[in-house]
Amino acid sequence: MSLTIKLTISPRIINLNCHERNRTKFPAIRPKPIYHSNALNPILYNNKRPGMIQASVSGTVIKSSLIEPDGGVLVDVIVPESERGSKTLEAESLPKARLAKIDVEWVHVISEGWASPLKGFMRENEYLQSLHFNSLRMENRTVVNMSLPIVLAIDDETKESIGSSKDVGLVGPEGDLLAILRSIEIYKHNKEERIARTWGTTAPGLPYVEEFIAPAGNWLLGGDLEVLKPIKYNDGLDHYRLSPKQLRKEFDRRQADAVFAFQLRNPVHNGHALLMNDTRRRLLEMGYKNPILLLHPLGGFTKADDVPLDVRMEQHSKVLEDGVLDPETTIVAVFPSPMHYAGPTEVQWHAKARVNAGANFYIVGRDPAGMGHPTEKRDLYDPDHGKKVLSMAQGLEKLNILPFRVAAYDTVAKKMAFFDPSRSKEFLFISGTKMRAYARNGENPPDGFMCPGGWEVLVKYYEQLQAEEAMPVVASA
Amino acid sequence: MSLTIKLTISPRIINLNCHERNRTKFPAIRPKPIYHSNALNPILYNNKRPGMIQASVSGTVIKSSLIEPDGGVLVDVIVPESERGSKTLEAESLPKARLAKIDVEWVHVISEGWASPLKGFMRENEYLQSLHFNSLRMENRTVVNMSLPIVLAIDDETKESIGSSKDVGLVGPEGDLLAILRSIEIYKHNKEERIARTWGTTAPGLPYVEEFIAPAGNWLLGGDLEVLKPIKYNDGLDHYRLSPKQLRKEFDRRQADAVFAFQLRNPVHNGHALLMNDTRRRLLEMGYKNPILLLHPLGGFTKADDVPLDVRMEQHSKVLEDGVLDPETTIVAVFPSPMHYAGPTEVQWHAKARVNAGANFYIVGRDPAGMGHPTEKRDLYDPDHGKKVLSMAQGLEKLNILPFRVAAYDTVAKKMAFFDPSRSKEFLFISGTKMRAYARNGENPPDGFMCPGGWEVLVKYYEQLQAEEAMPVVASA
Numbered sequence: 001m002s003l004t005i006k007l008t009i010s011p012r013i014i015n016l017n018c019h020e021r022n023r024t025k026f027p028a029i030r031p032k033p034i035y036h037s038n039a040l041n042p043i044l045y046n047n048k049r050p051g052m053i054q055a056s057v058s059g060t061v062i063k064s065s066l067i068e069p070d071g072g073v074l075v076d077v078i079v080p081e082s083e084r085g086s087k088t089l090e091a092e093s094l095p096k097a098r099l100a101k102i103d104v105e106w107v108h109v110i111s112e113g114w115a116s117p118l119k120g121f122m123r124e125n126e127y128l129q130s131l132h133f134n135s136l137r138m139e140n141r142t143v144v145n146m147s148l149p150i151v152l153a154i155d156d157e158t159k160e161s162i163g164s165s166k167d168v169g170l171v172g173p174e175g176d177l178l179a180i181l182r183s184i185e186i187y188k189h190n191k192e193e194r195i196a197r198t199w200g201t202t203a204p205g206l207p208y209v210e211e212f213i214a215p216a217g218n219w220l221l222g223g224d225l226e227v228l229k230p231i232k233y234n235d236g237l238d239h240y241r242l243s244p245k246q247l248r249k250e251f252d253r254r255q256a257d258a259v260f261a262f263q264l265r266n267p268v269h270n271g272h273a274l275l276m277n278d279t280r281r282r283l284l285e286m287g288y289k290n291p292i293l294l295l296h297p298l299g300g301f302t303k304a305d306d307v308p309l310d311v312r313m314e315q316h317s318k319v320l321e322d323g324v325l326d327p328e329t330t331i332v333a334v335f336p337s338p339m340h341y342a343g344p345t346e347v348q349w350h351a352k353a354r355v356n357a358g359a360n361f362y363i364v365g366r367d368p369a370g371m372g373h374p375t376e377k378r379d380l381y382d383p384d385h386g387k388k389v390l391s392m393a394q395g396l397e398k399l400n401i402l403p404f405r406v407a408a409y410d411t412v413a414k415k416m417a418f419f420d421p422s423r424s425k426e427f428l429f430i431s432g433t434k435m436r437a438y439a440r441n442g443e444n445p446p447d448g449f450m451c452p453g454g455w456e457v458l459v460k461y462y463e464q465l466q467a468e469e470a471m472p473v474v475a476s477a
Numbered sequence: 478m479s480l481t482i483k484l485t486i487s488p489r490i491i492n493l494n495c496h497e498r499n500r501t502k503f504p505a506i507r508p509k510p511i512y513h514s515n516a517l518n519p520i521l522y523n524n525k526r527p528g529m530i531q532a533s534v535s536g537t538v539i540k541s542s543l544i545e546p547d548g549g550v551l552v553d554v555i556v557p558e559s560e561r562g563s564k565t566l567e568a569e570s571l572p573k574a575r576l577a578k579i580d581v582e583w584v585h586v587i588s589e590g591w592a593s594p595l596k597g598f599m600r601e602n603e604y605l606q607s608l609h610f611n612s613l614r615m616e617n618r619t620v621v622n623m624s625l626p627i628v629l630a631i632d633d634e635t636k637e638s639i640g641s642s643k644d645v646g647l648v649g650p651e652g653d654l655l656a657i658l659r660s661i662e663i664y665k666h667n668k669e670e671r672i673a674r675t676w677g678t679t680a681p682g683l684p685y686v687e688e689f690i691a692p693a694g695n696w697l698l699g700g701d702l703e704v705l706k707p708i709k710y711n712d713g714l715d716h717y718r719l720s721p722k723q724l725r726k727e728f729d730r731r732q733a734d735a736v737f738a739f740q741l742r743n744p745v746h747n748g749h750a751l752l753m754n755d756t757r758r759r760l761l762e763m764g765y766k767n768p769i770l771l772l773h774p775l776g777g778f779t780k781a782d783d784v785p786l787d788v789r790m791e792q793h794s795k796v797l798e799d800g801v802l803d804p805e806t807t808i809v810a811v812f813p814s815p816m817h818y819a820g821p822t823e824v825q826w827h828a829k830a831r832v833n834a835g836a837n838f839y840i841v842g843r844d845p846a847g848m849g850h851p852t853e854k855r856d857l858y859d860p861d862h863g864k865k866v867l868s869m870a871q872g873l874e875k876l877n878i879l880p881f882r883v884a885a886y887d888t889v890a891k892k893m894a895f896f897d898p899s900r901s902k903e904f905l906f907i908s909g910t911k912m913r914a915y916a917r918n919g920e921n922p923p924d925g926f927m928c929p930g931g932w933e934v935l936v937k938y939y940e941q942l943q944a945e946e947a948m949p950v951v952a953s954a
Binding site: 124125129131132133134135137141143188190192193196199200201202203344345381382389392397 | 606669677821
């Protein structure tokens with residue numbers, strides 16, 4: 001079976017096929033671009049001293065040795081400890097807006113610079129550019145990617161209470177003061193248009209829409225954030241929530257000369273592991289000396305039937321313990337963003353945020369950030385559109401995109417392998433949904449689908465879930 | 478009342494307010510840009526000999542003295558007469574796809590270069606970029622605006638009959654061979670996604686959707702066009718259908734040093750005339766010697782209750798005859814595109830096409846290309862979004878955008894005037910819908926709303942329409 005990762009679709013996708021025949025065609029491992037050159041930037045940077053950090057005058061700016069954050073500077077809007085007291089006092093004196101749990105996730109995302117150069121919730125100018133162009137134009141005329149509207153909805157009452165104040169205090173769901181929003185702008189929240197342009201459908205049953213947009217207020221509140229202290233969840237997983245700044249430091253500390261990010265919201269099976277290991281092997285073949293894998297599970301909102309973050313983190317640990325992935329060359333951290341399930345629109349956000357965290361290679365597979373259509377029997381998005389749109393995305397030209405062929409269970413070799421269409425009948429496709437069904441029903445997947453330690457974590461989770469579901473609900477008197 | 482055209486919203490919108498106070502602020506009549514500089518290109522070009530045409534090697538390329546077509550070269554895919562015979566023979570031998578009337582309008586649009594640099598119906602790469610980024614990236618990394626998907630839908634049967642052919646003959650509704658589509662690509666037509674991302678809604682009742690997308694096939698056929706002969710309609714209006722090439726020649730012949738385009742699909746009333754004349758006056762104040770108005774009614778599909786093209790053209794003629802607009806400095810021509818009623822998405826197309834025709838100033842008003850929401854009692858789009866999105870649009874940075882304050886009937890001065898919010902009760906708003914209702918009901922609008930000659934044309938049209946509607950339908954035996 002061929003392990004070729006095939007270049008089928010795109011101008012800016014790197015062909016990792018290093019067969020001799022193709023080597024001749026592309027001798028300098030630079031694919032012929034259709035729209036623009038996509039030089040393998042890190043190769044050019046190899047002369048730089050690894051680990052070098054360019055500090056700005058303010059001392060808080062970190063530039064990666066591998067790839068610049070969008071806008072050139074990593075946003076960090078967490079108030080320094082020395083100013084915390086005075087800012088908190090000021091925040092107390094301001095009109096307030098109450099945040100939902102999802103808003104706190106976005107405050108977290110913005111505060112650490114995942115959405116750089118965005119410094120707060122979008123004002124209308126940014127919102128419209130995001131909706132219409134999936135990108136923002138900077139003062140210096142450069143364009144950065146920004147495919148999801150990152151906005152804060154408020155209701156009529158809150159709008160009324162803000163009145164003509166220029167700044168607003170943001171209060172968490174528990175009533176604690178979290179942040180100040182500066183130089184605010186209030187504008188209409190046209191939910192129908194937001195949903196249609198973001199998801200490409202307005203069908204009922206989109207998880208993020210039903211949970212957060214439908215019940216939200218009819219106004220959007222934009223402005224620059226000042227976050228009073230780092231957002232923590234105290235769920236035993238905060239140490240996994242490395243900020244882009246911390247990740248960049250860690251890549252430099254490890255002297256990475258390439259960082260390839262893998263976004264996921266499911267347990268890691270051996271098909272995932274195959275392609276991550278294969279990618280590393282190929283990057284080594286391409287001349288990189290120390291490619292580092294950023295295994296980067298999404299930690300914010302996910303839909304109800306996805307496996308919860310704590311279970312996934314335990315499962316990911318087992319995968320490293322069991323030696324399926326090499327801990328020496330892997331960093332596991334949590335990406336704090338909530339999930340939109342908005343396919344080609346969202347995969348741009350997933351990639352862009354990883355650029356800000358210092359990854360210069362991004363792995364993209366079939367139907368990224370996709371799901372089934374909520375009301376029709378089909379995928380919501382064309383499974384190939386995610387990687388196509390990503391490869392053409394405005395503002396992501398500097399990122400090297402690594403598409404992969406789908407992996408499936410090879411019933412002859414009894415292991416996960418890249419799907420070979422010439423022997424299609426010998427492959428078994430095990431989707432996330434199917435995997436979860438196996439675990440839920442106490443069935444074992446075929447041998448070699450997932451490392452035993454990792455599988456055990458899932459089985460235990462579903463046993464516990466079923467036990468909880470079977471428990472009688474005791475009504476309080 | 479102030480005649481100031483107010484700069485309220487945007488980085489790239491030209492402030493036409495030339496009061497002395499502001500002159501001091503912007504001495505070089507260059508507004509301070511927010512995102513990027515928006516030099517008044519034509520001023521820089523004033524040293525060029527007016528009328529100069531840069532011909533390419535092939536002899537078919539025209540570069541305007543005022544503004545370059547998108548992609549640098551005006552597309553012209555009409556087969557030269559000398560090759561018509563052989564190409565027609567070839568087309569006859571190819572598998573065929575049948576065009577609907579709307580498709581012929583798009584063939585017309587593409588053939589003359591309104592959509593430059595697009596050379597045919599979009600392939601999937603272009604379609605996805607249009608849907609997600611409202612723009613296309615060129616080989617040289619520059620970005621051109623392209624907000625509407627210009628696509629050709631085919632059904633399963635046609636797809637089947639095309640088989641693996643690389644080229645397809647395109648046949649008009651009357652069975653006549655119109656064009657060859659080269660190096661074709663067939664891909665899925667996901668109507669729901671196309672509609673949601675283009676209109677920002679999927680509500681039933683969008684005219685273009687109901688008429689053309691809902692009944693269309695489930696596949697899209699992309700490729701490069703070769704049009705066998707210029708598209709003509711033989712409706713007595715073809716002489717108004719000047720191509721971008723012809724318009725550019727005419728602007729040069731008239732030695733225009735600024736061309737300001739006015740898109741419309743309604744009869745011209747004195748409010749329109751006020752702002753067109755006022756714009757000219759201000760351009761003269763800014764230093765232009767010979768600003769030319771391109772009065773550019775849309776000639777393709779419009780919804781059933783809009784006034785038909787022939788009536789509008791007659792009305793526009795009267796407006797010039799009656800001296801409301803100056804024929805010496807006005808060119809009236811028909812823009813052959815069909816209307817989407819897609820608001821902020823479509824206004825970009827309207828502006829981009831006029832860039833290709835040589836206009837370097839574009840007038841934009843309230844709710845361009847908008848309409849009422851088809852199922853809710855509100856405007857489909859925020860009336861301000863059109864000009865905001867246009868001012869931020871990818872690939873339109875070189876165009877000078879002229880927003881205008883809404884004009885209304887001043888019941889004190891008894892004429893159309895720019896609306897003055899401080900005397901709002903003294904103004905009467907007469908929308909296109911209201912104007913049509915007056916004419917339909919045989920009522921006269923207030924004195925000074927429209928020149929008498931122009932109004933008479935409308936009244937005559939509605940009288941005739943009502944007479945036709947009242948006629949008994951004779952069933953054929």
